[in-house]
Amino acid sequence: MSTSLILLGLLTPHPLHGYELKRAHDTHLPSARPLAFGQVYATLNRLVRDGLASEAGHERAGGPDRTAYEVTDDGRRSLMDWLGTPEPPAPHLSSTLLAKTVIALLVADEASARRQLSEQRAAHLARMRELTAVKTAPGTAVAEVLAADLAIAHLDADLRWMQTATERVADLRLEVHR
Structure with a gap:
């Protein structure tokens, strides 16, 4: 499972900051392996570096600055390619x-x-x-x-x-x- 693409999908409806993105992951994928905040922020940095997401603004709500992120056009194309590709069945049964x-x-x-x-x-x-x-x-x-x-x-x-x-x-x- 690609954490990067999942986070892109969760960012697609509207910009989110890291905390909101983790909460969206936990809400929409309740049985998935939980993501650590560090993993969310590291993945966001890679998405920005690779041109798949960009900063959408900063806010301060009684605490530290929060950076919101949004999906770029390249990110949308990458996401749609992923969604349009069938998942191959697992090659080995591990039970x-x-x-x-x-x-x-x-x-x-x-x-x-x-x-x-x-x-x-x-x-x-x-x-x-x-x-x-x-x-x-x-x-x-x-x-x-x-x-x-x-x-x-x-x-x-x-x-x-x-x-x-x-x-x-x-x-x-x-x-x-x-």
Whole structure:
């Protein structure tokens, strides 16, 4: 994920200073990895250096000077190019869930592997209930609903995979211990 392009996108509607930009990131991308203020300001400096953003003015609201930034025409073109390019699917599946299941089959008996999958299924279902509550809570922001929808879809895919894995535990165990 490109922090620079995300910040350009957040700056596009109107100029923001660094604190507002971080707050916009946290509000609109609630499940994303949080950005440190230092990362926001370092990225803004790079965007200005590269001609993708520029200073839009300074204000002082009872504290230190705050510099607002805005997207340049080059920044808009760069942002639109990024938005118009499909994200390639991840080339490698990196899943702790997969690794734990395979390792359980290597070191434990079939019942232990099934128990591990059952416990993981329970944890996934509990998380889905939490996310559903977030989605249905009054006043939930659309960005939070979208983030919850994405997380629920991933959890649902994991649950379907766990069902398949549970059905194949005996076969996998035989294959692993040949």
